[in-house]
Amino acid sequence: MRIGIDFDNTIACYDGVFHAAALERGLIPADLGRDKNSVRDHLNGSGRKDDFTELQGYVYGARMDLVSPYAGFADFVADARKAGHDLFIVSHKTKHPILGPKHDMHAAARRFLSDRGLTGSGTAQIDPANVFFELTKDEKVARARDLACDVFIDDLPEILAMAGFPAGTRKILFDPEKQFAGKAHPFDRHSSWAEIAAEFVRERI
Incomplete structure (x- = not known):
């Protein structure tokens, strides 16, 4: 998957x-x-x-x-890779800040992933070639579509609601602060990576 x-x-x-x-x-x-x-x-x-x-x-x-990864994310990656799933990071952010020094924010995010052992060539890591930082929301969704993602996990319901995702893509709302609990939305909602990893253990995704 x-x-x-x-x-x-x-x-x-x-x-x-x-x-x-x-x-x-x-x-x-x-x-x-x-x-x-x-x-x-x-x-x-x-x-x-x-x-x-x-x-x-x-x-x-x-x-x-x-910055730290959310608790349980590294374990999720290991579990998903062990289960044979292909993982892709697909995000959107400008490459340089609008104001101030022209930091390369794409390179900084990639270093974050590498420095914390989340990307690499290991069996419990995400392939760096599978990491994409797009400049706009539309390009992000287009990338997810082009990658034929069966599942997409995001903290923003407005991203998951955008046109462009294939009809069969399962959308998971990551909601660690539980701000969307009890609110109507058409997405599966989880508040931790442990919950999402458990879905893989039970082979429900």
């Missing part, structure tokens, strides 16, 4: 990262909430929207060392 996986907020977990990076740059008070939205709302609300835009480029381009 061919399984496509989003990157940001699906593999890469940014919990506390924007807070740490903003503190490092002297942009926020230390007692501000640690989530990304608190940092964004503080900067936007104080007329420093550009500071937040530049902060995103800084995190995605220069401080991926602060």
Whole structure:
């Protein structure tokens, strides 16, 4: 089976990262909430929207060392590969930040995957040739279609709802914060990679 996986907020977990990076740059008070939205709302609300835009480029381009994979993702990769599934990372992000230094955010994401042992030639890793960073959402969905993904896993329901996925693609909403619990949507929803890995163990995907 061919399984496509989003990157940001699906593999890469940014919990506390924007807070740490903003503190490092002297942009926020230390007692501000640690989530990304608190940092964004503080900067936007104080007329420093550009500071937040530049902060995103800084995190995605220069401080991926602060970021961790979601718990259980490496085990999911190992289980899926052992079960004979083909894994693809298909994400969308601009290559360079809109503001600030021109970090290569695609290269930074690839280094993140390699440095954490998630990509490589091992039997429990994803082939680096199967990693795709597209510039737009439409190109992301087109790539998933061209790869003939049987399953696609993403944290954004609006991506899963886009036209372009083949009718037979099973769409899984990754929802670690359980923000979509109890809300109507047409997707299978899981809150952890352990839950998704269990689907493979039971051979239900």
